[in-house]
Amino acid sequence: MPKLAFLAATAAAAAVLAGSSAIAQAPGKKTYINPIDIDYRYNFEQINDNASYRTGADPAIVQHKGAYYMFQTLADGYWRSTDLVDWQFITPSRWPFDSIVAPAAWSDGEKIVLQPSMMEPEAILSTTSPETGKLDFLVRRMPPLPGSVNKGPEEMKEGEIPPGPWDPALFKDDDGQWYMYWGSSNVFPLYGSKIAFQDGRLIYQGTPKPMLNMDPSKHGWERFGQDHCACWGPGRPSPSYMEGAWMTKVNGRYYLQYGAPGSEFNAYANGTYVSDSPLGPFEYAGWNPVAYRPGGFAQGVGHGSTFQDVHGNWWNSGTSWVGYNWGMERRIVMYPAKFEKDGQFSASTRFGDFPHYAPTTKVEDPESLFTGWMLLSYRKTATASSTTGEFAAANATDENPRTFWVAGANRPGETLTLDLRAEKTLRAVQVNYADYKSGIYADGPEVYTEFELQSSSDGRTWAPLARTEAPRRDRPNAYFELPAPVKARYVRYVHGHVGAANLAIADIRVFGSAGGKAPARSSVTEARRHGDERDATIRWKPVKGAVGYNVLWGVRPDRLTLSYQRWAEQGAELELRALNVGEPYWVAVEAFNESGVSRRSAPVRIR
Incomplete structure (x- = not known):
């Protein structure tokens, strides 16, 4: 294994690391964490000069022939996993020139169908061998939506619908009939239609129908703003957005899901309406929202997908909010879910951004996947080799992705050290980067992450803890499950490389146990x-x-x-x-x- 270039930065570090060969990840890695550890791509929706940032949103995850495929917004390809822990980026053989936004994806067992959001006719792709990246045209040019008009809400007549389909979802029922659902608006409903794929065409089988709409006057979680606190005046439409349709059929019941009230806040969530028919009528589920996480490090879980793993366990994915460079700066999260016998559908977000086990069998209680590894780094003292302005080292332990440490220079050998205040048992570490004046990029060989983690009991003698390994890739939310528990008081990050102009770390999160007693019961x-x-x-x-x-x-x-x-x-x-x-x-x-x-x-x- 080649040594990282930065190990030559100091003789002391080289001496510690020279004899190390046991810090590679154990081959049977069993846990994952949110936000998930993938090579998020740079977004070029520039807000001002030098503002580029990594982001991921609107995940459409499908299981196909024993593997999992994730498609998302503004990525130049997609990801594949066989265990829901390790994800490999796949560069496709063809891709829309403007990338894709909020895609629909569906596996019918033989092929995956991939449809981007669109406001004017575009192509729909398919693949029978997604692991290779080979994509073919299923539909070269979508037909216009029946009844679609390009008018403002106040100008539209009954039966007219806005352009689209934007934020689409695809669903193939047990009888072979295809359906499409779509919508992203604070005014218009979600729509649905029967469709068919015939001879390279998509055919709408009838006029699209409204399926459901929000009612924030009755559903508190559908209200806009941080903790649902945004207000609006009389006669004005709610700013809450309903978007991100997804259909799941369980025990003969149809769950039409949606994200609300907006991706820019902590309260972004997934909800559902339920019906006995794929085109309704749909009834609001009183136990909504399905997935909700307004607190913690990874806040928000709206606009995602629901899928079943190879063991029969259900999952609900979604979009978590970062929002420093722009409100739409985001990450991907994934939570274990369950359908009760009486039809209630819920995702477990309790300790949702702490390490969880990836199941290898059927699991009855989603909460049982929580490892019990507790956060050891919250508000702990952090010291850095250098700092830029007000971006102090203390920001790296505050559990807030919108505050961060910025090093004085992006150079090998920069360090960030956490003092856990006592020797504790370490089980896992997550390093979360931030994008501060990152510069303007194209994906290339320079966009990768490389660093070393070290541990110490006295702050003087350091031992290897974990490090990034080949092949090189970008890891904005790098997660390491340690191959064995480690006793340590200090954890040190030693920098190698990031593709950004600045080295910025939002949080280093250390998990394990302090070895004491759990708190007393509250009431x-x-x-x-x-x-x-x-x-x-x-x-x-x-x-x-x-x-x-x-x-x-x-x-x-x-x-x-x-x-x-x-x-x-x-x-x-x-x-x-x-x-x-x-x-x-x-x-x-x-x-x-x-x-x-x-x-x-x-x-x-x-x-």
Whole structure:
């Protein structure tokens, strides 16, 4: 294995690393973390000079012949995995000149069909061998949408629909009939239509029909803004966006999913309507949203896809918010999901950006995939070899991707060191880069990430912990599961290379155990629903030594499917603004620290 160029930067580092051959990842890597570790591509929606940034959004993930394929917005290809842990980028044989945005993807067992969002006729692609990158034309030019007109909402007549299809979804039913769903608007509904692929053409079988629309006046989680707090005046349409259709059929029921209320905030979520027919009528699910994560490091989970793995487990993917360079700077997240026997559909986002096991068998309880490895790096002291301006080293332990450390120079040998304050058991590390005045790029051999992680018990003698390995690739959210537990107090990042103009790190996140006791059990002291039933105030008893809390709620006391992660310094109170009018709710709380998680409090009815 070739040594990294930067190891020659200091003789001391070279002496430590020269005899190291045991720091490679174990071949049977079992865990993953959100945001997922892929080579996100640079986005060229320039906001100002030198503003380019890595991003990923709107994942369409399908299982095809035992492997998983992920398509997303503004990538110059797609990704393949056989275990949902390691993803390989595949360069396709052909690709739209303007790339693709919010694509639809569907596997019918023989081929994958790939359709980009479009406002004017474009091609639809297909492949029977996606692992090779070979794509063919299934439809060279889409026909116009029946009834489509290019008018403003106030000018449109009944039966007319806006141009598209934008944010499409494809679905092939058990009887062989194809359907398409689409829509992205704060005014228009999601639409659906029967379609057919015949002789290189797509044929709409009838006029598209409205399927569903938002109702933020009744659905608190559909309200726009950070924590659903944006307001708008009388007579103005809600700024909330409904987008990202996806169809899943389970036990004869059709789940038409959508993302709302907007990708630029922490509260981006996935919801669903349910029907006995692929074109409705659809009924709103009172236990919505399906997937919701407004707290923690990877916030937001809207506009994604639902798929089943080879073991029969369900997953819901989505889009997580970064939003430093622009509101649409984002990453990909993926959560284990479940369909209950009575039809309730939910994704587990509890500890959603901590390490989780990738299942190798059928799993009944999605929460059982949480490893129990706790966050050890939150608010720990960080020191750097150099710093630019106000971008201090302390930003790298605050669990916020919108703040970051910037080194004085992007050069090999720069270091960032975390003091965990005591020797602890390390199990995994995630290094999350930021894009600060990154420069303007084309993908090329210089766009890759290379670095070393080291550990120490005394801050003087360092041992290898993990490092990037060949082949070179970009890893904006690099994750390392350690092959064996390591006892250490200090973790040091030693820089090799990033393709950006600046070396910027949002957070180095260290996971494992402090070796102590989990916090004591808390209790809910107030669960008061407001006059506006979409809102509630939740208060709980603070627990000594807690690092944070999970507020857990749901429509049944035995199904608290939704969660909001809070840090202890934020206080023991949460204004919850994601409830549905007319639905009953129960709430509980659990405390966590660096050693574990408390017992969950008794569920309390929100009244």
